[in-house]
Amino acid sequence: MWRRATATFKSSLFLGTLKHNAPRFTTATGFHFQEKDWMGPKQVAPVITFVLGGPGSGKGTQCAKIVETFGFKHLSAGDLLRREMVSNSEYGSMILSTISEGRIVPSEVTVKLILREMEFSDNHKFLIDGFPRSEENRIAFEQIIGAEPHMVLFLDCPEEEMVKRVLSRNQGRIDDNIDTIKKRLKVFEALNLPVVDYYAKKGKLYRINAVGTVDKIFEQVRPVFEAFEHGAK
Numbered sequence: 001m002w003r004r005a006t007a008t009f010k011s012s013l014f015l016g017t018l019k020h021n022a023p024r025f026t027t028a029t030g031f032h033f034q035e036k037d038w039m040g041p042k043q044v045a046p047v048i049t050f051v052l053g054g055p056g057s058g059k060g061t062q063c064a065k066i067v068e069t070f071g072f073k074h075l076s077a078g079d080l081l082r083r084e085m086v087s088n089s090e091y092g093s094m095i096l097s098t099i100s101e102g103r104i105v106p107s108e109v110t111v112k113l114i115l116r117e118m119e120f121s122d123n124h125k126f127l128i129d130g131f132p133r134s135e136e137n138r139i140a141f142e143q144i145i146g147a148e149p150h151m152v153l154f155l156d157c158p159e160e161e162m163v164k165r166v167l168s169r170n171q172g173r174i175d176d177n178i179d180t181i182k183k184r185l186k187v188f189e190a191l192n193l194p195v196v197d198y199y200a201k202k203g204k205l206y207r208i209n210a211v212g213t214v215d216k217i218f219e220q221v222r223p224v225f226e227a228f229e230h231g232a233k
């Protein structure tokens, strides 16, 4: 399990799992680790990639191809929230109403779900899809997890195409209806685009033209990961 290199998460939610007096070290990306006495010699720093884009821009679709080709662990924030929603969680009804209205769930809840998946994963390469959706999400991730992404993929897709794709998705999602889509698009523009700009200014953003076939789009995505893997060796 990747949690063998447990990070010194600042969240009080997980402090119970940490050993406070163990030696600490920080990776080049600012991820803070705390060495456990049973930590083996093969520990590696996590690789974090955010995948952003409007509703229906193809994030989940491209993530599946990245997983297949580059072996990342895919964490979709929306999927984690939907799973939490149907799991008898104390947050269930709040998540249901928030998603139905196309709004954003409070960051503490979403980051907690992502953190839990990261902690229990065997993989150290994470593809975090649909997160951060807002500056609040971004700051909460940095504060709670203490890490920044290595790279951020942005699937740039015209609204008309996104609406068309969402309306023909047919997966029974409560938010795949025209009224909620209009709200999600407004939220995307107001809250998510500032995050995209933030990472562009930091030189971490890879803007992908998300119009075309799935394979054509992946032709733009693949070299980003190849270059990263090449640089990481």
Ligand SMILES: Nc1ncnc2c1ncn2[C@@H]1O[C@H](COP(=O)(O)OP(=O)(O)OP(=O)(O)O)[C@@H](O)[C@H]1O
Residues within 6 Å of the ligand: 053, 054, 055, 056, 057, 058, 059, 060, 061, 062, 078, 130, 165, 166, 168, 169, 170, 210, 211, 212, 213, 214, 217
């Ligand atoms: N390049 C593409 N061309 C046409 N349809 C596509 C393309 N990529 C994905 N789709 C389809 O569009 C729909 C939305 O794609 P997907 O679920 O990957 O988007 P998403 O960005 O994850 O959306 P959301 O934010 O709502 O979860 C799906 O039905 C998918 O099969």
Ligand SMILES: Nc1ccn([C@H]2C[C@H](O)[C@@H](COP(=O)(O)O)O2)c(=O)n1
Residues within 6 Å of the ligand: 055, 076, 077, 078, 079, 081, 098, 099, 102, 103, 104, 105, 106, 110, 129, 130, 131, 132, 133, 137, 175, 184
């Ligand atoms: N960081 C996030 C990600 C998702 N949500 C909520 C609100 C979204 O409309 C919904 C569906 O997400 P998707 O599957 O489209 O990525 O989930 C959120 O509040 N915060």
Ligand SMILES: [Mg+2]
Residues within 6 Å of the ligand: 059, 060, 076, 078, 130
């Ligand atoms: Mg998705």
